[in-house]
Amino acid sequence: MTFAEQFPIVLGSLNTGFLQTFRLFLITLVGAIPLGMLLAVAEISRWKLLRAFIRTVVWIVRGSPLMIQLLIIFYFPGLVLNTPIWGGGESGRFAAASVAFIINYACYFCEIFRGGIQGIPVGQEEAGLVLGMKPAQIFFRVKLLQVIKAILPPISNEIITLIKDTSLARIIALQEIIWAGQSFMKGSQGISGVIWPLFFTGIYYLAFTGILTILFARLEKKLSYFR
Amino acid sequence: MPILEVEHLRKSFGATRVLDDISFTMEPGTALSIIGSSGSGKTTLLRCLNFLERPDAGIIRVKGETLLDAASPASDFQRNIRLKRLHFGLVFQSFNLFPQYTALENVTLAEKLLAREKPDWKDNKSAYLKSIEEHGCALLAEMGLQDRMGNYPHQLSGGQCQRVAIARALALNPDILCFDEPTSALDPELTGEVLRVIRSLADRSTTMIIVTHEMSFARDVADHVIFMDSGTICEQGSPDEVFLHPQQERTRQFLSHYAD
Ligand SMILES: Nc1ncnc2c1ncn2[C@@H]1O[C@H](COP(=O)(O)OP(=O)(O)OP(=O)(O)O)[C@@H](O)[C@H]1O
Numbered sequence A: 001m002t003f004a005e006q007f008p009i010v011l012g013s014l015n016t017g018f019l020q021t022f023r024l025f026l027i028t029l030v031g032a033i034p035l036g037m038l039l040a041v042a043e044i045s046r047w048k049l050l051r052a053f054i055r056t057v058v059w060i061v062r063g064s065p066l067m068i069q070l071l072i073i074f075y076f077p078g079l080v081l082n083t084p085i086w087g088g089g090e091s092g093r094f095a096a097a098s099v100a101f102i103i104n105y106a107c108y109f110c111e112i113f114r115g116g117i118q119g120i121p122v123g124q125e126e127a128g129l130v131l132g133m134k135p136a137q138i139f140f141r142v143k144l145l146q147v148i149k150a151i152l153p154p155i156s157n158e159i160i161t162l163i164k165d166t167s168l169a170r171i172i173a174l175q176e177i178i179w180a181g182q183s184f185m186k187g188s189q190g191i192s193g194v195i196w197p198l199f200f201t202g203i204y205y206l207a208f209t210g211i212l213t214i215l216f217a218r219l220e221k222k223l224s225y226f227r
Numbered sequence B: 001m002p003i004l005e006v007e008h009l010r011k012s013f014g015a016t017r018v019l020d021d022i023s024f025t026m027e028p029g030t031a032l033s034i035i036g037s038s039g040s041g042k043t044t045l046l047r048c049l050n051f052l053e054r055p056d057a058g059i060i061r062v063k064g065e066t067l068l069d070a071a072s073p074a075s076d077f078q079r080n081i082r083l084k085r086l087h088f089g090l091v092f093q094s095f096n097l098f099p100q101y102t103a104l105e106n107v108t109l110a111e112k113l114l115a116r117e118k119p120d121w122k123d124n125k126s127a128y129l130k131s132i133e134e135h136g137c138a139l140l141a142e143m144g145l146q147d148r149m150g151n152y153p154h155q156l157s158g159g160q161c162q163r164v165a166i167a168r169a170l171a172l173n174p175d176i177l178c179f180d181e182p183t184s185a186l187d188p189e190l191t192g193e194v195l196r197v198i199r200s201l202a203d204r205s206t207t208m209i210i211v212t213h214e215m216s217f218a219r220d221v222a223d224h225v226i227f228m229d230s231g232t233i234c235e236q237g238s239p240d241e242v243f244l245h246p247q248q249e250r251t252r253q254f255l256s257h258y259a260d
């Protein structure tokens, strides 16, 4: 098969793979951002035990490789507990990967949110209090936008890392874009022994991170009207 | 009737006694200067008056109404704390303006939020907002900031920021306006504009408590002066009494550092 014949076939496969990459990316954000906020609120709460518990979880999750977490979450229920909750097919792998990614990224987001909230000078809170504002008003009207502005750079870093981290789901054979590119080495749809599709996946990552970089730069500019 | 009565206020942080047996009264329309060396408890006193700290003992009464009696349970301190705070205004040394709001928005935000609690807010929303806006503009104009209303705090000088902060505190019409070293964070050439504003408030009989290290200002703006030393009121009286004829050796010693 000539390169010109291979190209559309490969592109079709990579597109399908990228769709799975994108779905994992999206579901991780949708799950990890709210969960991270909850964890952050818990981490600055009054309850010492809760704080200690969250801090331990965050330490374990951030202190160990995401790849191991993926493997444990995917294999542990079936192989050790004998209750395979994930099911066999691609949807089972996707569910397991989603859970692993959401937990992992929630812990990173949690630390960013916590730092952002605690980084706001106490004077802001006190100014709100002496003006008769309610705690919720102080949070939403005074602090929130300042927190968002402060955490935007680390959050955008984390999100760009997430795009590339989705490729780790390859380890449990999730059919994301790396998996799709690799399939042409072993042989798929009449093409085998070619490696360029695997290299070509890099273009997708670059395009995706490029778009997000531009988007975040715009957001940061939008919030540059105050300091 | 005094507008403010403070009786036997006491406050410790851990083992350190920061305020000890603080008692004084204020008549409406008067200005009180509080002077004293660093660490003597001036800020803590203002924070107690604004319910940012809970005193260990003592009573705070405004217009005859007991807002705080430290002898009653802690839950009483929290009850209606927002409404109690509104009797006082506080201007911070470091301004603490809200950076994401313009000068005008800084001044009107709290008033707008409070208006929402009015029973007829829904029906008269636009009328409320309009009058709040006008009130804010008038206050900023009074501060000499009529052409700075749309500026964000980072676009203003320190002196302008502090004047916005004063307008913001005035917007809620507090019974007593407190200043905690309002010029200490400013370059010397900017202190004048802030002091002029405070003086004009005094001329219009605004009830004020002014903590300051500007001795000549403390002396001629105030009707009454308190000199604090390590958590206690060492001496108080008219400006002439305290500055010209101090009775306490400690007061003389303190004032001698400022003699020029
Ligand atoms: N939150 C706190 N925890 C522990 N100690 C405190 C706290 N706030 C103040 N102090 C102590 O209380 C004492 C009085 O502090 P305060 O800020 O009231 O003094 P001040 O008269 O305002 O001083 P300055 O002129 O420097 O502003 C100081 O010794 C200070 O270290």
Ligand SMILES: [Mg+2]
Residues within 6 Å of the ligand: B042, B043, B044, B180, B181
């Ligand atoms: Mg102080």
